[in-house]
Amino acid sequence: MALTIGIVGLPNVGKSTLFNALTKNTVLAANYPFATIEPNVGVVDLPDPRLGTLAGLFSSERVVPAAVSFVDIAGIVKGASEGEGLGNQFLANIREADAIAEVVRGFADPDVVHVAGGVDPAGDLETIGTELILADLQTLERAEPRVEKEVRGKKAPQETLDAIRAAIAALNAGTRLSASGLDLAPVRDLGLLTAKPVLYVFNVDEAVLTDEGRKAELAALVAPAQAVFLDAKIESELIDLDPEDAAELLASTGQEESGLDQLARVGFDTLGLQTYLTAGPKEARAWTIRRGAHAPEAAGVIHSDFEKKFIKAEVIGFQDLVDAGSVAEARSRGRARIEGKEYVMQDGDVVEWRHG
Numbered sequence: 001m002a003l004t005i006g007i008v009g010l011p012n013v014g015k016s017t018l019f020n021a022l023t024k025n026t027v028l029a030a031n032y033p034f035a036t037i038e039p040n041v042g043v044v045d046l047p048d049p050r051l052g053t054l055a056g057l058f059s060s061e062r063v064v065p066a067a068v069s070f071v072d073i074a075g076i077v078k079g080a081s082e083g084e085g086l087g088n089q090f091l092a093n094i095r096e097a098d099a100i101a102e103v104v105r106g107f108a109d110p111d112v113v114h115v116a117g118g119v120d121p122a123g124d125l126e127t128i129g130t131e132l133i134l135a136d137l138q139t140l141e142r143a144e145p146r147v148e149k150e151v152r153g154k155k156a157p158q159e160t161l162d163a164i165r166a167a168i169a170a171l172n173a174g175t176r177l178s179a180s181g182l183d184l185a186p187v188r189d190l191g192l193l194t195a196k197p198v199l200y201v202f203n204v205d206e207a208v209l210t211d212e213g214r215k216a217e218l219a220a221l222v223a224p225a226q227a228v229f230l231d232a233k234i235e236s237e238l239i240d241l242d243p244e245d246a247a248e249l250l251a252s253t254g255q256e257e258s259g260l261d262q263l264a265r266v267g268f269d270t271l272g273l274q275t276y277l278t279a280g281p282k283e284a285r286a287w288t289i290r291r292g293a294h295a296p297e298a299a300g301v302i303h304s305d306f307e308k309k310f311i312k313a314e315v316i317g318f319q320d321l322v323d324a325g326s327v328a329e330a331r332s333r334g335r336a337r338i339e340g341k342e343y344v345m346q347d348g349d350v351v352e353w354r355h356g
C-alpha cells in the first residue's frame with residue numbers, strides 16, 4: 001500500500017524545510033514565497049524499532065520498513081482559486097494523496113516574510129481551508145454538466161450526479177466534505193481535497209515548543225483533527241546528527257520524540273492504519289494495513305494471490321516473540337496462534353501466511 005501524504009500551506013511557512021527533513025533530500029527551501037513551483041515527491045521510511053529486533057532474532061539480511069510518500073507543492077494564497085499567487089493548479093498534484101498535512105506557521109522569526117503580513121495561525125487555517133473548499137467546488141462544478149450528460153446517455157448512474165450536487169451544497173455552506181456526513185463513494189474518482197483526512201503540522205520555534213498552554217490553544221484550533229508540533233528547521237538539523245546528539249538536541253527543546261517520528265505516527269493514526277510484520281533470513285519487513293483489517297486482506301497487501309488463496313496464518317504478537325526469543329519457543333509456550341479468515345489483525349503481529 002503506497003501511502004501518500006500531500007503537504008499544503010501558505011507560501012514560506014516551511015513546507016519544503018519539513019519535506020527536506022522528511023526525505024533528507026535537498027529541495028530548494030528558501031526565504032522567499034513561492035520558492036517551490038514543481039511538486040516534489042519523497043519516500044520516507046516509517047521508523048519502527050521492532051524491525052531491528054526481529055532482524056536480530058531471524059538473522060535477516062535486511063530490514064524493509066513501511067513507507068510513506070510525501071508530496072511538496074507550491075504555496076497557496078488567499079484568492080488562489082481566482083488565480084492569486086501561483087493559482088491553485090498545484091493542488092492537482094495532491095488529488096491522488098491519501099491524506100493532507102497542512103503546515104501552519106507558528107514560528108516568529110521576523111526575517112522570514114509572512115505573505116499575509118504577520119504570524120496568524122487561525123487566519124492562515126481559515127485561508128487554506130477556504131481555498132481547499134473553493135478548489136473542490138471548481139472540480140465539482142466542472143464535473144456536474146459532464147456527468148449530467150452521461151446520466152442522460154445512461155453512461156453514469158443518477159446517484160453520481162446526486163452526490164455531486166449534495167457535495168456542492170455542503171461546500172457552499174462552508175462544510176468540508178469529510179465533515180459533511182455524505183456518502184462520497186460515487187465521487188471518489190474526483191480526488192476531492194476536503195474529503196481527505198487532514199492532520200495539522202504547526203511549524204513553530206522553541207518558544208512555542210516549550211509552551212504547553214500555547215500548544216493547547218493551537219491544537220484547539222484544529223480539533224478534533226490531530227496536531228503535530230515541530231520546528232522544521234531543527235528537524236532538518238536533527239537528521240544529520242548521530243542518535244545521541246539528536247536526543248540531546250531534542251531534549252533541549254523539551255521533546256522526547258522527533259517531530260518527524262511524531263508526524264509518521266500521527267499520520268498513520270489519522271489514516272486508521274497499522275502495520276504487521278514478517279521476518280525470515282532474507283528480510284524483516286513491515287506491511288501497512290487498515291486498522292480492523294481481517295487476515296486475508298492483510299495477506300493481500302503482499303500479493304493478491306495470498307488473499308485469494310488464503311488458508312490460515314500463524315500469528316505471534318511481537319512482544320510474545322521477543323519474550324520467547326524464537327518462534328520455536330513461542331510455539332512451545334502456546335503463543336503462536338493459528339488464525340483463520342475472520343481474524344482481525346493487531347498492530348505488530350508477526351505473521352506467517354499459509355496459502356494454497
Ligand SMILES: Nc1ncnc2c1ncn2[C@@H]1O[C@H](COP(=O)(O)OP(=O)(O)OP(=O)(O)O)[C@@H](O)[C@H]1O
Nearest residue numbers: 011012013014015016017030031033034035036075
Ligand atoms: N521553524 C522555523 N523557524 C524559523 N525559520 C523557519 C522555520 N521553518 C522554516 N523556516 C524558514 O522559512 C523559510 C521558508 O521555508 P520553506 O522554503 O521551507 O517554505 P515553503 O512553505 O516551502 O515556501 P514556498 O511555498 O515558497 O515553497 C526558509 O528560510 C526556512 O529556513
Ligand SMILES: [Mg+2]
Nearest residue numbers: 015016035036
Ligand atoms: Mg517550498
